[in-house]
Amino acid sequence: MGNRNKELKSKRRKALMGGGKARVDAQHEKNKLTARERLALLLDENSFEEWDIFVEHRSDSFGLDKQKFFGDGVVTGYGKINGRLVFVYSQDFTVLGGSLSEANAKKICKIMDQAMKVGAPIIGLNDSGGARIQEGVASLGGYADIFQRNVMASGVVPQLSLIMGPCAGGAVYSPAITDFIGMVKSTSNMFVTGPNVVKTVTHESVTAEELGGSHTHTSKSGVADFECENDLELIELIKKLFSYLPSNNKEKAPITPTKDKLNRKVLALDSVIPENPSIPYDMCEILINILDDKNFFEVQEKYAKNIIIGFGRICGESIGIVANQPKFLAGCLDIDASKKAARFIRFCDAFNIPIITFVDVPGFMPGLRQELGGIIKNGAKLLYAYAESTVPKITIITRKAYGGAYDVMSSKHLRGDVNLAWPTAEIAVMGAKGAVEVIFKSEVAEDGSKTEQLVKSYEEKFLNPFEAAKLGFLDDIIKPSETRGRIAKSLEMLKNKDLKNPWRKHGNIPL
Ligand code: HXC
Secondary structure, eight states: OOOHHHHHHHHHHHHHTOOOHHHHHHHHHHTTOOHHHHHHHHSSSOOOOEEEEEEEOOOOGGGGGGGOOOOTTTTEEEEEETTTEEEEEEEETTTTGGOOOOOHHHHHHHHHHHHHHHHHEEEEOOOSBBBBBGHHHHHHHHHHHHHHHHHHHHSSSSSEEEOOSSSEEGGGGHHHSSSSSEEEETTTTTEEHHHHHHHHHHOOOOOOHHHHSIIIIIIISOOOOESSSHHHHHHHHHHHHHHHSSSSSTTTOOOOOSOOOTTOOOOGGGGGGHHHHSSSSOOHHHHHHHHHOOOOOSSTSSSSSEEEEEEEEEEEEEEEEEEOOOGGGGOBOOOHHHHHHHHHHHHHHHHHHHHEEEEEOOOOOOOOOHHHHHHHHHHHHHHHHHHHSSSSEEEEEEEEEEEEHHHTTTOGGGTTSSSOOOOOEEEEESSSHHHHHTTTTHHHHHGGGGHHHHHHHHHHHHHHSHHHHTTTTSSOOOOGOOOOOOHHHHHTTTTTTTOOOOOOOOOOOOO
């Protein structure tokens, strides 16, 4: 027995060394933490229970039989974040470049299966050279086994991805299916094919950073949601994100107690909307002032800035926020904004997080680029996401709600539960000038001086919230300073909302 204990101790010690000192030093030199250091920062102290520390690969191709490491390049198990259970896998770049083998894929699948059985989130820390090249198709099979589980877990338990090193080839498709992706500046990248293949196939010369760095994916492609300076910053951010989420689709997000008063008035909001409707303002300021303790956790901050998405709380309850941002492109809905908001709405709906929508939208973005890019199908994604969602939906129109965009932005017609407007709201088919040019075309052509008078009369009739309120499309017109209290009361009223969509295998969202 004494010998067995010794053997166990020695094997465990070996496993904890990963790929050995030289490789760990190389990892640190690249400003990267090791797989185990990352988990130690992510999980509550002493909460980590590791599984499969003694797993080894079974391949003998290309000398692999002489390169065996306990754990085989991925650390897996479960632990707690602020007392809440999560399952984790952390790829160990110091062991064969964290490459994915058949054995190491099985370890990942095992914890994914267990997470599904107990209804706990799955968090993946990615740092890998991709498929273990020596293993060939066995490794590819491992990836597909993970993809299948990612899809089955989608909408059942939250799945979060931290990209902390290379993530290339088909390997990118596992994080792509997960709910949120965070990347570390300079040390992480994601691409389907690297710069060398790109050069050969398309003759384009690009750096890995341009092709798949954190800036590219958080501001241009929209593939990733967060960009952080280093491993530690990303881990802290993911913990914060997790605090807004429930553990699974049958639970609600935890309540975070606050001293912020339910009825706190924000007097500054009564004068936040400029007199001139063409002048922009910062919608973020409104959101921050309304939320508990002025905390707004923005998602995809640098991508499609004309729409804002993120999490906050009101009276301790986690809420998802979608808001047009008049500061960028006048808050127009374009392809990127529609996709960004639609995916976020579907996440909130899947995980019982009420959706609060702030509207100031002059319409869908016109133009050839948008039409050729498929604004019709992409805009429909946003409409579809709002229409199918069954969580509590509260809408506040601060200023413009024009045309189709009025319908789309969580209107009463798309089963908005509580639809409110500020007195500055303008709910109309279009802006007054455009409307006059269409309906009084001949009068204006005959006598241009009439335009101003006609614009004024159209503005008086339609550019206000009263017409919509008259039709019952708005439940009330409220003082901006009272918005927080009105949302809080609405959320309380909606606590037991029970709305179900008709049975179907699944809908056919315009992808
Ligand atoms: C086996 C690998 C590996 C891999 C890296 N290593 N990637 N071993 N399979 N995929 C090993 C290296 O041989 C090396 O071992 C150690 O890990 C560290 O790698 P380095 O190259 O020294 O590190 P670095 O210079 O930082 O470069 C990292 C890298 C590079 C950019 C990731 O290693 C690389 O280009 N790797 C190959 C990437 C790739 O083509 N993967 C397959 C993609 S296709 P030693 O013993 O020398 O230290 C794919 C298909 C998935 O993934 C499809 C799913 C559907």
